Amino acid sequence: MSIAFAIILVTIVGILGAVILVLAAKYMHVEEDPRVAEITACLPGANCGGCGYAGCADYAKAVVESGAPVNKCAVGGAACAAQIAAVMGVEAGASVKTWAVVACQGEEGVCKSKFEYQGMSSCAAAAQLFGGPSACAFGCIGLGDCVKACQFGAIEVVNGKARVNADKCVGCGACKAACPKKIIWMHSEPKKPVVMCANHELGAKVIKECTAGCIACRLCEKNCPEEAIKVVGNVARIDYAKCTGCGTCIEKCPKKVIKMPADIH
Amino acid sequence: MANLLYIFFTMVLVQNYVLVKFLGICPFLGVSKKLDSAVGMSLAVIFVMVLATAVTWPLYALVLEPNGLGYLQTIVFIIVIAVLVQFIEIVLHKYMVSLYNSLGVYLPLITTNCCVLGVTILNFTNGYNYVESLFCAAGSGAGFMLAMVLFSGVRKRVDAGNPPECFKGLPITLVAAAITSLSFMGFGGIMSSIFGIAA
Numbered sequence: 001m002s003i004a005f006a007i008i009l010v011t012i013v014g015i016l017g018a019v020i021l022v023l024a025a026k027y028m029h030v031e032e033d034p035r036v037a038e039i040t041a042c043l044p045g046a047n048c049g050g051c052g053y054a055g056c057a058d059y060a061k062a063v064v065e066s067g068a069p070v071n072k073c074a075v076g077g078a079a080c081a082a083q084i085a086a087v088m089g090v091e092a093g094a095s096v097k098t099w100a101v102v103a104c105q106g107e108e109g110v111c112k113s114k115f116e117y118q119g120m121s122s123c124a125a126a127a128q129l130f131g132g133p134s135a136c137a138f139g140c141i142g143l144g145d146c147v148k149a150c151q152f153g154a155i156e157v158v159n160g161k162a163r164v165n166a167d168k169c170v171g172c173g174a175c176k177a178a179c180p181k182k183i184i185w186m187h188s189e190p191k192k193p194v195v196m197c198a199n200h201e202l203g204a205k206v207i208k209e210c211t212a213g214c215i216a217c218r219l220c221e222k223n224c225p226e227e228a229i230k231v232v233g234n235v236a237r238i239d240y241a242k243c244t245g246c247g248t249c250i251e252k253c254p255k256k257v258i259k260m261p262a263d264i265h
Numbered sequence: 266m267a268n269l270l271y272i273f274f275t276m277v278l279v280q281n282y283v284l285v286k287f288l289g290i291c292p293f294l295g296v297s298k299k300l301d302s303a304v305g306m307s308l309a310v311i312f313v314m315v316l317a318t319a320v321t322w323p324l325y326a327l328v329l330e331p332n333g334l335g336y337l338q339t340i341v342f343i344i345v346i347a348v349l350v351q352f353i354e355i356v357l358h359k360y361m362v363s364l365y366n367s368l369g370v371y372l373p374l375i376t377t378n379c380c381v382l383g384v385t386i387l388n389f390t391n392g393y394n395y396v397e398s399l400f401c402a403a404g405s406g407a408g409f410m411l412a413m414v415l416f417s418g419v420r421k422r423v424d425a426g427n428p429p430e431c432f433k434g435l436p437i438t439l440v441a442a443a444i445t446s447l448s449f450m451g452f453g454g455i456m457s458s459i460f461g462i463a464a
Contacts, residue, residue, distance in 0.1 A: 006337055009328075013341055017348035024352050028359040120430070128427060 035064045035087055042083040043073055048151065050074045050172030063088065074098055074171040075152075098171030098188040100155070100164045101264065102146075103198045104181075105212035105257070106139040107159040112209055127180040135209040138181060138199040146175035146184060166261065190261050192245040195236045197257045202234055214257045220249035269400045271460040272393070276404030279456050282380045283412040284446040289380030293412060294438060296371065297420055303413040306371040311406030313375045314384050316353070317346045318402035321385040322395055335389075342385050350376045380409060412445075419445055 039060035046056070051072035053059040062068040063084060070088060071081040077097075104111075117126050117133035123145040126132045132141045142160035154168035155175055162184075164175075176184040183198045195214065199206050203215030216234040228242035229249050236249075236258065249258045280286060283293045289310075296306040321342050329335055354372050357365040365372075375381060384405045388398040419441050428437045456462075 002333065005332065006334055009332075009334060010337060010340060010344070013344050017344055021348060021351055021355075024355045028355050030358050124427075 033064050036060050038087045039063055039084050042076070042080060042087065044075045044080065046075050046151065046172075048075060048170075048172035048174065050170065050174075077170075097190070098186050099166045099169035100146075100171065100173070100175050101185050101187045101194050101196075101261070102140055102162045102164060103183045103185050103194070103196055104136075104138075104140040104161060105196045106134060106136055106210050107161045109159075110210060110212045111136050111139050123178075124180045132181070136199055136206070136213060137201070138183060138197075139210065140183060141181065145178045145180065149174040149178035166264075187261060189240055189243075189245070192240055192243045193238065193247065193250055193258045193260050194264065195238060195258055196264070197235060197255075200233045200235055212255055212257060215255060217254060219252045219254065220258060223248050223252045267460050268462065269397065271456055271462050272397055272400050273404035273407070274459075275456045276401055277408040277411060278449070278452040279454075281408040281412055281449050281452075282383065282405050283409055284442075284449040286380075286383070287446075288383045289378055289409060290442075292371075292374060292378060293409075293416065294435070294442065296374075297413050297417045298424075300414065300417045302371075303417040304410070306374070307406070307410030307413045309371045309375055310378070310381070310409050311403065313346070313350055313353070313372075313378075314381055314402040314406040314409075315399060317342075317349055317381055317385055318388060318398050320349060321345055322388060322398050325389060326395075338386060338389070339382070342382055346381055346385070347376045380405065416442065416445055 036057075037060075040057050043056040043060060049055065051059045051074070053062055053068075053072075056073075059068065059072060063070060070084040070090060071078075073080045073084075074097075076083075112135040113133050114130065114135045115133055117129065119125055119129065121143050123132070123141040123143045126141050126143055131137045132139075134141060140161045142157050142162065144155075144157045144162065146162050147155045147157060151172070151174065152168055152170055154165045154170070155162055156165070157163070162175075164184075171186060171188075173186055176182075176186060181198070185194075187194055197212070197214040199210070199213045201209075203217060206213040206215050214235045216231050216236075218231050220229045220236050221231050225246060225248060226242045226244055228239045228244070230237055230239070238249075247260070250260065276282070282288050283290065292306055292310075297303045324341065324345065325335070325338055329337055329341065350372060354365070357372070384402050388401055391401070393401055420438065423437055423441045426437075432440070
């Protein structure tokens with residue numbers, strides 16, 4: 001008898017709860033924008049975070065609710081932007097291709113080494129040991145933490161230095177986050193040069209460490225017709241808002257540190 | 266009044282749900298990565314604990330206990346808490362969107378949180394009356410918040426450290442949690458001395 005009563009009681013509680021929730025869901029329903037689901041369906045679902053949002057669904061929400069640009073998805077590219085634009089009823093605009101650049105030319109034979117590293121095969125681990133085996137404290141260690149971080153197979157280590165395949169790179173920035181030396185930069189100007197060095201030390205010291213490092217001679221700064229390039233902290237930095245891509249700095253650089261994206265490899 | 270404060274602070278420090286009783290470890294480890302989400306989660310927990318106690322106490326004392334069905338408390342409480350949390354979520358989404366957004370995903374996470382169930386059941390084990398139960402629930406929630414906030418600070422340091430590969434992530438976090446929990450053992454007996462009540 002008491003078993004029957006117990007079953008009945010639990011059933012009643014369950015049914016009461018269900019009725020309350022059904023009524024609540026019916027009378028207090030909040031309209032969600034159906035476009036959020038549509039845009040989420042258009043996105044590749046890699047959830048890489050390259051757009052700057054927490055994931056594909058978060059980006060879709062931002063597009064609908066706060067008017068985020070439709071061309072932020074680097075993985076889906078122009079096709080994806082066009083689909084989102086169709087859902088939102090706006091012009092897609094040009095999807096900006098962004099890719100990673102390893103700002104270092106210190107391959108084997110170019111950059112000297114400080115000691116022979118025999119620890120575990122990880123840049124993060126090597127960087128803990130006197131800043132890594134490379135003589136240059138700002139150079140690529142070449143143990144491939146970025147290669148492991150890349151979901152798209154766009155990075156490989158060649159001659160002790162990481163190289164990005166710009167065609168495969170989708171610009172999600174995972175390698176940039178993984179690099180313990182912080183020498184991977186995101187670049188989005190195919191016709192404007194890149195400074196391929198991140199060494200902040202004085203020129204005399206750089207010369208001793210590497211044959212392809214920025215020595216802060218300021219020849220690029222003095223010769224730039226647009227005043228777009230400045231040596232900041234002993235390394236050249238380009239202001240892409242001013243740079244016209246004339247290439248004067250590339251000619252003037254005695255160490256051949258400044259390169260056009262097409263000539264990087 | 267001293268009795269109520271005694272219950273409240275006992276739940277916060279001496280009988281802390283997370284660090285002493287080891288209930289609610291899942292959100293404790295999952296949501297303590299950032300301070301603001303830890304605070305958001307804790308506020309939601311306090312809110313739900315007090316409300317769940319307010320509903321389950323009369324249910325137990327007026328329906329289950331008089332009919333000799335006290336053994337049904339676990340299953341009935343789970344149903345009631347789950348319904349309550351879902352209902353609150355719907356109401357907040359409709360009428361208090363800002364609170365809904367700030368509680369975010371944490372509210373549904375609490376639905377089956379064992380420390381909420383633990384509070385509602387413990388109230389009867391300890392023989393608290395209605396007001397005492399509410400204070401106990403509020404204290405438990407506040408204790409949860411204290412643990413979350415403390416641990417989000419600990420975790421910041423742990424994440425910045427560089428432990429061996431095999432300890433990275435959850436293992437080193439669990440070790441840190443154990444040490445934090447050990448420190449709470451030091452509060453044992455402090456409340457009975459302060460309030461002059463035999464524990």
